[in-house]
Amino acid sequence: MDAAIEQSNAPSAPVWAEELLGWFQTEQRPFPWRRRPQTPFRTWVSEVMLQQTRAETAATYFERFLACFPDVSALAAASQEEVLRVWEGLGYYARARNLHAAARLVVERYGGRLPRTECELRKLPGLGPYTAAAVASLAFGEPVPAMDGNVLRVMARFLALDHSVREAGVREYIRSVLAPVLRNVTPGPFNEALMELGALVCTPRGPRCGDCPLRTACRAHAEGRAAELPVRPPRRRIPHYAVAVGIVWKEGKVLIGRRRTDRMLGGLWEFPGGKVEPGESPVEAVVREIREETGIEVAVVDRLCTVKHAYTHFRVTLTAFECRWEAGQAVANSADCVRWVNPDDLADYPFPVANRRIIHALALRGGRQADGAGTCQNSSMGAW
DNA sequence: CAGACGTGGCT
DNA sequence: TAGCCAAGTCT
Numbered sequence: 001m002d003a004a005i006e007q008s009n010a011p012s013a014p015v016w017a018e019e020l021l022g023w024f025q026t027e028q029r030p031f032p033w034r035r036r037p038q039t040p041f042r043t044w045v046s047e048v049m050l051q052q053t054r055a056e057t058a059a060t061y062f063e064r065f066l067a068c069f070p071d072v073s074a075l076a077a078a079s080q081e082e083v084l085r086v087w088e089g090l091g092y093y094a095r096a097r098n099l100h101a102a103a104r105l106v107v108e109r110y111g112g113r114l115p116r117t118e119c120e121l122r123k124l125p126g127l128g129p130y131t132a133a134a135v136a137s138l139a140f141g142e143p144v145p146a147m148d149g150n151v152l153r154v155m156a157r158f159l160a161l162d163h164s165v166r167e168a169g170v171r172e173y174i175r176s177v178l179a180p181v182l183r184n185v186t187p188g189p190f191n192e193a194l195m196e197l198g199a200l201v202c203t204p205r206g207p208r209c210g211d212c213p214l215r216t217a218c219r220a221h222a223e224g225r226a227a228e229l230p231v232r233p234p235r236r237r238i239p240h241y242a243v244a245v246g247i248v249w250k251e252g253k254v255l256i257g258r259r260r261t262d263r264m265l266g267g268l269w270e271f272p273g274g275k276v277e278p279g280e281s282p283v284e285a286v287v288r289e290i291r292e293e294t295g296i297e298v299a300v301v302d303r304l305c306t307v308k309h310a311y312t313h314f315r316v317t318l319t320a321f322e323c324r325w326e327a328g329q330a331v332a333n334s335a336d337c338v339r340w341v342n343p344d345d346l347a348d349y350p351f352p353v354a355n356r357r358i359i360h361a362l363a364l365r366g367g368r369q370a371d372g373a374g375t376c377q378n379s380s381m382g383a384w
Numbered sequence: 385c386a387g388a389c390g391t392g393g394c395t
Numbered sequence: 396t397a398g399c400c401a402a403g404t405c406t
Binding site: 046047048049051053054055057058094095098126127128131134146148149150151192195196198199204205310315 | 397398400401402403404405
């Protein structure tokens with residue numbers, strides 16, 4: 001027909017974008033952050049929780065977190081420790097520390113109101129390229145693409161890109177494709193729809209192209225290689241460490257230390273201990289590590305449990321020993337601070353999951369370690 | 385820019 | 396079992 005007439009119309013969204021929005025309307029999952037009230041704060045919290053985290057996992061934490069901290073003011077008024085306690089088990093604890101710090105900034109600098117633009121949001125700690133765009137578009141309707149792992153994968157297939165989406169140039173290209181579309185759709189739902197499509201249909205492995213609203217426009221599908229894209233870099237092998245930790249008893253209390261905030265698991269508490277060095281037994285290691293870390297002398301009384309745990313870039317086998325304080329005053333040589341606490345109060349402190357398992361084993365064992373009670377009678381000690 | 389940074393689920 | 400993966404950010 002007459003192309004000139006078509007061009008004279010106001011720009012409209014491509015057909016595939018409308019198909020996507022229609023699909024999202026019927027197929028989206030009912031997550032708590034999609035229910036009312038949809039405040040910017042709730043959107044922000046959900047986006048941070050969803051970083052590198054399954055939506056089902058984030059959902060359970062989301063409800064509890066919002067019950068504890070219903071708005072920016074409540075979060076800003078809380079202590080970092082309270083926030084970490086609620087975040088415990090969700091991982092990537094820098095997210096919680098940054099979220100808390102950002103809430104305080106919002107109260108101090110923005111009168112308790114979240115900034116409304118991607119550009120301003122980007123200045124807050126914990127809001128990177130993705131989250132700033134996500135909050136700006138979902139909460140405030142700014143027409144900017146929110147490009148998370150789902151969107152990058154969907155678009156790498158949609159456009160049949162042969163280069164890794166980790167390359168900055170590839171991301172910029174995808175942005176250049178999406179940016180004009182965003183101006184002709186409702187930005188929030190469109191961004192959410194693209195992510196939901198990646199989560200439900202255009203999955204990393206075994207994409208369900210038969211159910212995809214974009215299949216007629218998808219280049220990878222047309223070429224029969226949706227499952228082969230996007231190209232992935234090879235994974236590195238991760239090391240495995242043996243770690244020994246001590247539950248050190250003194251006058252009915254046990255010793256814990258808080259990890260420095262700039263380290264892994266920063267701000268969380270843990271039992272003292274450390275890596276078992278080559279040629280060293282776990283018992284020798286725990287005595288040495290506790291001496292180095294806290295300055296006290298301990299004697300190993302019993303083995304409590306062994307916990308295997310996989311972190312992102314290494315694995316550990318943790319062996320926990322019950323120990324008796326022998327001499328010295330505990331000081332924080334490597335920790336942020338150390339504290340003797342009643343074992344019943346361990347529930348009040350944020351601990352990493354591996355340490356929480358040790359606490360669980362301690363509770364199952366029952367009883368208390370009386371001072372001076374318990375000697376190293378276990379005949380299997382030599383095997384440790 | 386590559387590596388650090390958690391955890392649980394699935395294969 | 397061990398690896399891969401899940402709505403990234405920071406340095």
